[in-house]
Amino acid sequence: xxxxxxxxxxxxxxxxxxxxxxxxxxxxxxxxxxxxxxxxxxxxxxxxxxxxxxxxxxxxxxxxxxxxxxxxxxxxxxxxxxxxxxxxxxxxxxxxxxxxxxxxxxxxxxxxxxxxxxxxxxxxxxxxxxxxxxxxxxxxxxxxxxxxxxxxxxxxxxxxxxxxxxxxxxxxxxxxxxxxxxxxxxxxxxxxxxxxxxxxxxxxxxxxxxxxxxxxxxxxxxxxxxxxxxxxxxxxxxxxxxxxxxxxxxxxxxxxxxxxxxxxxxxxxxxxxxxxxxxxxxxxxxxxxxxxxxxxxxxxxxxxxxxxxxxxxxxxxxxxxxxxxxxxxxxxxxxxxxxxxxxxxxxxxxxxxxxxxxxxxxxxxxxxxxxxxxxxxxxxxxxxxxxxxxxxxxxxxxxxxxxxxxxxxx
Amino acid sequence: xxxxxxxxxxxxxxxxxxxxxxxxxxxxxxxxxxxxxxxxxxxxxxxxxxxxxxxxxxxxxxxxxxxxxxxxxxxxxxxxxxxxxxxxxxxxxxxxxxxxxxxxxxx
Ligand SMILES: Cc1cc2nc3c(=O)[nH]c(=O)nc-3n(C[C@H](O)[C@H](O)[C@H](O)COP(=O)(O)OP(=O)(O)OC[C@H]3O[C@@H](n4cnc5c(N)ncnc54)[C@H](O)[C@@H]3O)c2cc1C
Ligand code: FES
Numbered sequence: 001x002x003x004x005x006x007x008x009x010x011x012x013x014x015x016x017x018x019x020x021x022x023x024x025x026x027x028x029x030x031x032x033x034x035x036x037x038x039x040x041x042x043x044x045x046x047x048x049x050x051x052x053x054x055x056x057x058x059x060x061x062x063x064x065x066x067x068x069x070x071x072x073x074x075x076x077x078x079x080x081x082x083x084x085x086x087x088x089x090x091x092x093x094x095x096x097x098x099x100x101x102x103x104x105x106x107x108x109x110x111x112x113x114x115x116x117x118x119x120x121x122x123x124x125x126x127x128x129x130x131x132x133x134x135x136x137x138x139x140x141x142x143x144x145x146x147x148x149x150x151x152x153x154x155x156x157x158x159x160x161x162x163x164x165x166x167x168x169x170x171x172x173x174x175x176x177x178x179x180x181x182x183x184x185x186x187x188x189x190x191x192x193x194x195x196x197x198x199x200x201x202x203x204x205x206x207x208x209x210x211x212x213x214x215x216x217x218x219x220x221x222x223x224x225x226x227x228x229x230x231x232x233x234x235x236x237x238x239x240x241x242x243x244x245x246x247x248x249x250x251x252x253x254x255x256x257x258x259x260x261x262x263x264x265x266x267x268x269x270x271x272x273x274x275x276x277x278x279x280x281x282x283x284x285x286x287x288x289x290x291x292x293x294x295x296x297x298x299x300x301x302x303x304x305x306x307x308x309x310x311x312x313x314x315x316x317x318x319x320x321x322x323x324x325x326x327x328x329x330x331x332x333x334x335x336x337x338x339x340x341x342x343x344x345x346x347x348x349x350x351x352x353x354x355x356x357x358x359x360x361x362x363x364x365x366x367x368x369x370x371x372x373x374x375x376x377x378x379x380x381x382x383x384x385x386x387x388x389x390x391x392x393x394x395x396x397x398x399x400x401x402x403x404x405x406x407x408x409x410x
Numbered sequence: 411x412x413x414x415x416x417x418x419x420x421x422x423x424x425x426x427x428x429x430x431x432x433x434x435x436x437x438x439x440x441x442x443x444x445x446x447x448x449x450x451x452x453x454x455x456x457x458x459x460x461x462x463x464x465x466x467x468x469x470x471x472x473x474x475x476x477x478x479x480x481x482x483x484x485x486x487x488x489x490x491x492x493x494x495x496x497x498x499x500x501x502x503x504x505x506x507x508x509x510x511x512x513x514x515x516x517x
Contacts, residue, residue, distance in 0.1 A: 066490075067492060299475065303490060377462070381476075
């Protein structure tokens with residue numbers, strides 16, 4: 001650790017930023033740490049925002065805040081919340097904030113995440129059209145969900161489908177509009193898309209797949225209908241837009257840091273500027289499991305990459321190698337997936353899709369490269385280890401539900 | 411100290427867990443290479459049974475979001491959980507596994 005290292009600023013006070021701050025202390029760094037966040041809240045978990053907080057708005061989730069506020073005091077981490085960082089002043093060793101203050105910084109970790117994309121169509125800015133990224137968005141959406149309300153969800157990705165399921169569970173009439181030919185097409189195979197489509201239809205969601213949104217129509221500034229590219233008008237009291245995020249690269253770009261689908265970092269989370277590192281949804285890093293660069297958008301990555309960036313900053317880093325992993329809860333189905341779950345040359349089904357609880361192992365050249373499970377969490381634990389160990393199990397044994405998966409890891 | 415029988419040795423296969431709901435909170439009994447341990451069964455992150463978890467290197471990994479807990483102490487070994495579960499004293503009487511259900515404590 002260099003003697004000159006007295007001040008570390010972390011921009012973005014959510015998962016990656018929060019874990020980075022905690023990890024700096026765990027690694028023994030005893031200088032100043034300032035965690036700067038535009039949102040008013042300390043680091044919290046976003047997964048409940050589209051799930052239990054919409055279904056049960058009156059019950060607070062068991063874990064919302066990553067740490068109690070006392071954690072930051074005990075670890076001498078200064079929180080600067082509710083204020084936006086405006087620029088990185090690298091030569092002046094500081095981060096400048098929107099309120100005019102300057103935070104001294106010998107090193108900076110950017111954990112700025114992403115901005116939810118809005119709809120760029122006529123009427124896209126009407127009232128009761130929401131994106132879902134933060135606590136305020138979730139609360140606003142939850143307040144609109146009541147039996148019989150017409151909810152149109154735009155986007156059949158993870159967030160869109162979770163909102164659709166939650167709204168349906170609250171008794172709303174739900175329609176989903178997805179422009180791609182199938183659901184969650186970036187992260188699952190056509191077979192899984194078909195399973196999800198059927199599951200949502202069976203629960204009464206109306207699925208418009210392969211159609212785009214032409215425009216939104218309103219009255220008195222409030223949305224009333226969504227018009228699809230096929231000319232259908234869908235009644236809407238509430239529209240939730242779940243069409244992905246744009247990585248928040250403004251600060252990095254402004255400081256001349258190399259960007260391109262996120263902030264470009266190496267395996268040690270280092271950007272093109274030596275004093276600045278990046279982690280979480282915003283970081284674009286080579287991934288050894290996917291054999292390409294990837295910008296992962298999930299909890300596991302945000303927390304572990306945040307901690308990895310902290311270790312790397314202190315010179316204790318190892319090349320970061322995270323197996324991509326995500327989960328999603330939709331109705332009673334618990335979907336979990338790890339590794340490469342789209343491209344493969346063999347997909348081995350274990351269990352029956354019709355039963356609503358099954359697992360799929362994805363093999364390339366005989367090696368397990370991905371695993372997906374619906375309501376079979378135990379199989380994910382074994383499957384992840386197969387991917388990490390490049391296992392080459394006998395496909396017939398994988399498919400046989402009576403086999404012990406742990407014995408197939410090898 | 412009131413040790414009660416919660417199961418027999420044969421009920422918990424090697425490197426597996428068993429959920430027992432007889433005391434103030436459900437507990438998970440683990441068999442680590444023939445040695446038995448008991449910790450609180452409910453993951454402190456969300457509500458999920460740790461007895462269902464994946465056991466490796468003396469730790470149990472919650473199968474929901476992959477938090478890890480030390481089976482001997484109940485301490486958190488990997489996020490997203492941040493709070494420990496309790497550990498419980500365990501005794502053997504022949505083939506019976508006995509746990510002090512009132513004796514749960516944090517390390
Ligand atoms: C509704 C929802 C449900 C999800 N469900 C799941 C799930 O089930 N499983 C899963 O694995 N993942 C899920 N995710 C994804 C997961 O939440 C993200 O991957 C994770 O939050 C990323 O953490 P992060 O810290 O990198 O970025 P973010 O969480 O985006 O945090 C970045 C923070 O930086 C702040 N910031 C940005 N720019 C500035 C600036 N200039 N100055 C100050 N502050 C700034 C932002 O305000 C924000 O608070 C979900 C996400 C959402 C929105
Ligand atoms: S419930 Fe155990 S890790 Fe989330």
